Amino acid sequence: MLHPLSRRKAEVLTVLNSVSQEDHLKLKQLGAADNKFWSTDDEAHAPLVAAFRTEVKDYYWGRQARRCCYCSKELDESKAAYDAEHIIHKDEFPQFMFELANLSVACRTCNGVKKNKLVLALNVTLAEVPRQSSDYTIVHPHLDEWSDHFRHDEISRIVPANESMKGAKTIEVCGIHYLNAARLADYFLPADHKTVQQALEGLFRVKSRGWKIKYLEVLNGLVDEHNFQPAREILGALKDEV
Numbered sequence: 001m002l003h004p005l006s007r008r009k010a011e012v013l014t015v016l017n018s019v020s021q022e023d024h025l026k027l028k029q030l031g032a033a034d035n036k037f038w039s040t041d042d043e044a045h046a047p048l049v050a051a052f053r054t055e056v057k058d059y060y061w062g063r064q065a066r067r068c069c070y071c072s073k074e075l076d077e078s079k080a081a082y083d084a085e086h087i088i089h090k091d092e093f094p095q096f097m098f099e100l101a102n103l104s105v106a107c108r109t110c111n112g113v114k115k116n117k118l119v120l121a122l123n124v125t126l127a128e129v130p131r132q133s134s135d136y137t138i139v140h141p142h143l144d145e146w147s148d149h150f151r152h153d154e155i156s157r158i159v160p161a162n163e164s165m166k167g168a169k170t171i172e173v174c175g176i177h178y179l180n181a182a183r184l185a186d187y188f189l190p191a192d193h194k195t196v197q198q199a200l201e202g203l204f205r206v207k208s209r210g211w212k213i214k215y216l217e218v219l220n221g222l223v224d225e226h227n228f229q230p231a232r233e234i235l236g237a238l239k240d241e242v
């Protein structure tokens with residue numbers, strides 16, 4: 001059974017209802033020639049792009065169990081709340097802009113942090129969209145099950161499962177530490193939530209033990225100030241880890 005916090009590996013959309021095969025081919029050609037075409041305001045083609053984008057978002061929202069393809073956060077039904085995600089980024093690889101196998105849906109945080117980062121393994125052939133899990137360095141929406149690479153730890157953070165290198169890389173590339181920080185910050189209420197979240201984000205982002213200790217000192221001061229017991233338990237776990 002699918003874990004309630006896990007997105008589902010999504011089958012690739014194969015048949016478009018809103019765009020004809022001829023128009024889909026035209027979109028592929030126009031996209032390959034212009035890496036900004038996804039956001040075109042050309043009156044002749046903008047409605048076609050919008051129809052394509054809407055159908056893609058509808059399909060993958062459902063197929064991913066209404067969850068972000070990377071962090072698995074539940075996505076609102078409103079299309080304004082999430083993005084159509086190009087797994088291989090369209091800036092450097094515009095030939096894959098309208099390839100259905102290169103699309104999914106992601107929360108705006110993951111999509112924004114991932115941006116145009118490279119997610120392909122070394123020496124991958126790019127005559128077409130690569131179709132093997134091993135072709136990618138991150139957890140792939142169509143080729144990998146989320147729960148094979150991630151788990152929720154004792155303090156509810158998303159962490160790599162079974163020392164998954166793909167899981168660790170995806171957390172880094174998509175900035176999943178931002179979600180981890182936001183969720184853990186709730187344990188520190190009624191402390192200054194914004195300060196707590198910023199300190200937690202820093203703690204998860206930096207590699208240096210010295211800097212991690214500095215962030216822990218900030219958090220410790222807030223816990224002492226507010227004497228909030230759930231936060232003490234979380235802080236204790238973070239201290240043990242550092």
